[in-house]
Amino acid sequence: MSLNESPDCKIEAIIRADATEVVARVSAYLEDEQMRYFSRNQDCLTTDLHSTKARVGINQAKLSNFELKGNKISYEARFWFYIPEYAVGCTIDQLMLPGLEVGKIYLRNPKLKYAAEELINLISNRTIIVPKGTKVLEEGILAVPVMPFVHLPDPRVLTPDYLKAVVMKKIPREDLYFAQPEQKVDRVIVPVGSGVISHTSLFTQQNEIYILDHEHTDARVGSKHTNGIIYLELMGDDKDIVKERVHIEVYKPTLAQHSVKKRFYIDLRASLLGRLYEEGAVDDHTIAAIREAEGQRFIKLNERYDQLLHDLQPDTSLILQDFPNRRLASYLIVAADMGLISDLTFRRAPQEEYFFRSEDLAFMDTLQNMGVEIYWKNPLQGDLVLYKRFFMRSSVIPSFNEAFSSRKLAAIYGTAGKVDADTQKEIVDSVKSFKEFHGGICGVLTGGNTGSIMSFVSETAASLGMLSGAVYWKIPGVDIDPHVDFAAYLSRYDLLERQEILSETTEADIYFKGGVGTNLENAITFVKKKLGIGHYKPQIFVGDFYKPLQDWLNHLASEGMADPRVFESCYFIKHGREIFETLCTHFGSEDKMIHEVSVNETWS
Numbered sequence: 213m214s215l216n217e218s219p220d221c222k223i224e225a226i227i228r229a230d231a232t233e234v235v236a237r238v239s240a241y242l243e244d245e246q247m248r249y250f251s252r253n254q255d256c257l258t259t260d261l262h263s264t265k266a267r268v269g270i271n272q273a274k275l276s277n278f279e280l281k282g283n284k285i286s287y288e289a290r291f292w293f294y295i296p297e298y299a300v301g302c303t304i305d306q307l308m309l310p311g312l313e314v315g316k317i318y319l320r321n322p323k324l325k326y327a328a329e330e331l332i333n334l335i336s337n338r339t340i341i342v343p344k345g346t347k348v349l350e351e352g353i354l355a356v357p358v359m360p361f362v363h364l365p366d367p368r369v370l371t372p373d374y375l376k377a378v379v380m381k382k383i384p385r386e387d388l389y390f391a392q393p394e395q396k397v398d399r400v401i402v403p404v405g406s407g408v409i410s411h412t413s414l415f416t417q418q419n420e421i422y423i424l425d426h427e428h429t430d431a432r433v434g435s436k437h438t439n440g441i442i443y444l445e446l447m448g449d450d451k452d453i454v455k456e457r458v459h460i461e462v463y464k465p466t467l468a469q470h471s472v473k474k475r476f477y478i479d480l481r482a483s484l485l486g487r488l489y490e491e492g493a494v495d496d497h498t499i500a501a502i503r504e505a506e507g508q509r510f511i512k513l514n515e516r517y518d519q520l521l522h523d524l525q526p527d528t529s530l531i532l533q534d535f536p537n538r539r540l541a542s543y544l545i546v547a548a549d550m551g552l553i554s555d556l557t558f559r560r561a562p563q564e565e566y567f568f569r570s571e572d573l574a575f576m577d578t579l580q581n582m583g584v585e586i587y588w589k590n591p592l593q594g595d596l597v598l599y600k601r602f603f604m605r606s607s608v609i610p611s612f613n614e615a616f617s618s619r620k621l622a623a624i625y626g627t628a629g630k631v632d633a634d635t636q637k638e639i640v641d642s643v644k645s646f647k648e649f650h651g652g653i654c655g656v657l658t659g660g661n662t663g664s665i666m667s668f669v670s671e672t673a674a675s676l677g678m679l680s681g682a683v684y685w686k687i688p689g690v691d692i693d694p695h696v697d698f699a700a701y702l703s704r705y706d707l708l709e710r711q712e713i714l715s716e717t718t719e720a721d722i723y724f725k726g727g728v729g730t731n732l733e734n735a736i737t738f739v740k741k742k743l744g745i746g747h748y749k750p751q752i753f754v755g756d757f758y759k760p761l762q763d764w765l766n767h768l769a770s771e772g773m774a775d776p777r778v779f780e781s782c783y784f785i786k787h788g789r790e791i792f793e794t795l796c797t798h799f800g801s802e803d804k805m806i807h808e809v810s811v812n813e814t815w816s
Contacts, residue, residue: 214465215246216324216420217260217435218317223310224286231303232292235275238314239286247283249466253319254278259289259430261315266431266445267363267388267409268370268378269298270307272315273430285317294429294447295407297365301372307379318433320422324464327352328809331462334419335806338651340462341415343800347810353424354460355813356412358400358444359800363392363409390744393777402427402446402453410446412458413799415439417618417652424459424815439619440719440799441748459815476606477529477555478587478595484508485589488531489559500531517543524552535562541575548582555585563703566592567686570702570709573601593694601713602681604698611653612698615679619719620654622646625733626665626724628687635725636668638754642722642788643672649795655679655697657718659710665724666693681717685710711736720795721751723758731761741778750798752783752791759784 213219221240228235242250250257261272276288291308293299308314326334331348334340347355369391377383378391392409400410407429414421414434421434421442429445446455478485481502487493493510494500502508503525511523517540524530524547535558536544547553556579561567568576576586576598586598596603604612615621624642626635643656655678658669666682670693673680681698685707692701702710711733723734734753740746753761762784768774783794796803 214420214435214467215249216319216321216463216466217433218242218246218250218285220313221315221317223308223312223314226308226310227288229305229308231305234291234304234308236289236291236308236310237286238289239284240317241283242285244283247280247285250285250317250319251280253321254280256320256322258318258320258432259287259315260318260433261430262313262381263431263443263445264378264381264383264385264388265314266429267385267392267443268365268375269293269295269407270304270379271429271445271447278317287317289314297406298370298375300365300367300370300375302375307376312379313381315430316433318422320461321463321466324466325352326419326462326464332806332809334462335802338649339417340419341413341650341799341801342806343413344796344802346802346806347813348806348808349459349810349813349815351815352461353815354462355457355810355815356414356460357457357800358410358455359412360397360400361394361410362397362400363389363394363411363443366391366393386746387744389747400446400455402448402455404448404450404452407445407447410444410455411441412444413440413801414442414460415618415620415650415799415801416462417620418465418614420463420465422461422463424461427453427455428458439617476587476597477585478557478589478597479606481529482595485531485557485595489533489589494531494533496534499533501525502529502531503527513540520544520547521550521552526551527554528552529554530556532556532558534558534560535568535572536575537562538571545575545578545582548579548584553579553584555587557587557589559589559591561588561701563686566590566692567684567701567703568706570706573700573709577601592692593699599698600717602698602700602717608679608697611679612655612681614653615655616717618653620650620652621679621681621718622654622656622720622722623714623718624656624658624665624669624722624724625730626658626726627730628659628664629727631665631668631725635665635755638788639665639668639724640672640788642724642754642791643669643678644676645789645791646720646722646795647676647678648792649801653679655681657681657683657714659683659685659714664693666696670696683710683713707732708736715740715746715749719749721749722791723751723753725755725757734761738774738778741781742775747777748781750781750783750795752785752794754785754788756786 218240221238224237224239226236259274271294273290279286345357423432427446497513520543588596590596597606658666670680679697682696683700684692685702686704765779769776
């Protein structure tokens, strides 16, 4: 997390409350480094309401100065419904309760703000991708067009229980599309005495943004993970407002010193770990337990594994030969909850040495949520770290994190069989075109095996300096292609889990010739869009091969068997080189360079 952005602030105490407004003291606790940074720059501090609350018509106004004492920062704030239609069966005092997370505190450091010429350069090399019609003002401000859409509440979905769940952040932000379907309009009008939700498009690649317009709610900050569609929560004034642009400052993030460089146990102790495995010191019944203060010792496992809870000391590194079975996994979860495990290293995966079941992924997720790091001494691909559900070398993590967080990964689907020469060319052209759209660090993710689409995708990505990843699925008689930067490994019975990982990780789907598996995967995406999940993700089908699918989707819609909105983000193109233009169309992005600052326009 950037030092500019505090941890979540919670309501500490209610000062006064009624059905129309709540006044409360809000606070957060900071690490020492961030508190010193905030203390030196108190004049630059501002509040930032959670966008999920602003999306359901709630706003915040700071009523007092920030108070910094010890490691706590606090302020008084007022909360109310700026869009009355969202108060469905719930008054504001029933929602804003002690302990509720409401937002963050942001430090607008003027030394980190990009100047106009810097913004021009970032846009020109597509580090920042702006919508068509964007202007760069002399003050170093982006004047960004508001898209001609509004998001109106659907009363069938937005029940009191749903509203409470949104406010408590129990519903993923992307699922709000289901409760707020978009409606195309000629102009975005912010009505007097109320407000409206609209959106624009912006890719900032690890940079932070701050929205200046006074009509915007207090949810003004876009963190370095805000990319693609950006929602705008706009408040009415004493008269209707036609909103054509929003004005945005862009800031560099500031990283905490302890997070700048991280060294992983599997790298620090690579030789020791290799020796333990080569000498057979750890096996089916013996694990190594290593602590810095005590060195290494070996634990013989009994059938119940219960002695682990007695033998382990806090912050122990565990070295196993085999990935834990179900019984051992349950004891390791208890041990991790007791703070006894700092990291876990294994050599052989549970399914044919390289593959995991969905329950194994859930186990690793649980350990990581408890702060345990997981490493794999992979015989085929070397020393790997588990990061965001993918195994990768530690050196890949910074680039992967940037591409993943900035939503600059595309999923590529196609046959696991032989690929003809024409399709090979289209694959190469599509990867190049995707790289052209994103400019900076980006990557592709696919499945398959050696000699299939995966090989051509990974080779092309490597030649362009892009990341390449794989979600392997164990098919009998099929060999995995090890030449990728990051990978997940799924057993043959976990197809849906594989598809979920592909779907959650990427911001665009690109389809080439494929059989039953490829078409099942695009069908699953259609079903998710029907449920309001991933509505904006573009699905791009390359080549005449998909003309029958296009006809079939039109047939489904014309017969009333499917909502046409499910297919709004589908694009059928002839050649892979059209990916750049297609993504520009989808996101409304500028496809040309911006060369000049708008000297005759200023922000006021």
